[in-house]
Amino acid sequence: MRQKAVTLKDIAAAANVSRATAARALNSYGYVGDETAMRVLEAAEKLGYRTNRVAQALRSGQLPIVGFVPGDIQNPFFARIAHDVETELRRKHHNLLIASSEESVKQEKELLESLRALGIGGFIVAPASATDTRHIASLAREGAQFVLIDRAARAVRCDSVVVDNEGGAREAVSYLIANGHRRIGFLRDDSHIFTAQERLAGYQNALAAHGIAADDSLISVSRSAVEHAIEATIRLFSRRERPSALFTVDSLMTQGALLGLRTMGLSIPHDVSLIGFDDFNLATFTDPQITVVAQPTAEIGPLAASMLLERLAGATMPPRKVRFPTRLVIRGSVSHP
Structure with missing residues (x-):
């Protein structure tokens, strides 16, 4: 035996x-x-x-591997980042190991400790929490190198690559207001991640800047998944005084909103105007095409990989904080109420 x-x-x-x-x-x-x-x-x-012979090879540099821990690899945004990071690393003779946290701090902590136990010294991470990042800070103090993407973490001294989430959301909601909308719904996820908080702040700040009182009944919350977003959209638009426009927090929410509105027989943009944060392939295949807040996704992955490889090679400059602007891509999903 x-x-x-x-x-x-x-x-x-x-x-x-x-x-x-x-x-x-x-x-x-x-x-x-x-x-x-x-x-x-x-x-x-x-x-x-x-x-472990693999760990020995990692420590000796014979098997250079970088760990990537995204929030949810099923999200098209993170899938594109993973592809671009892997392409950039392969050019520099490195390999990529991907493990999704599924937006769980506990799972993120266990994954990072397991990958570190293998001897992996460099990580690209989208933190599941903006505040509960002690495990990342601890590994960084022990010598692991980190580049945080999409989301910042206040307590960790390391490089980061994010976008202007608040500014992008504010511009989108301001565009809806400029088109005459006052009852603007907001479909957001139920997490406490950095991007969700910033996009909510952008929504609220745009309303305040135009003298529109915030109304919590216009905010619908669900998990960031298409099926949950469908249910959240139906709940929001089943109210007697429904919104005339909707802003969604990410591409999965936008897809769920499209299906939810179609289920209710509501037409875009005649019955409801729609803007989503994050561009996605189907946004240009719908009729009408969907107005979105686009992120420079193609630039994030290669830059994060390059910054991490510089750290692994011994670069000692102070932490670099890169924040890309977003771009409002106007298509056909917004009209006057």
């Missing part, structure tokens, strides 16, 4: 330490006290643990 392989979890339990500590001691990265390190090594020897 084949003997079960000894795992990192077994070593950690035998040495009475966390898996992260055991990984640091076995793979020689970060800080581990001498006594603790010795306890881990003795437990590994006693249990017959064999060092």
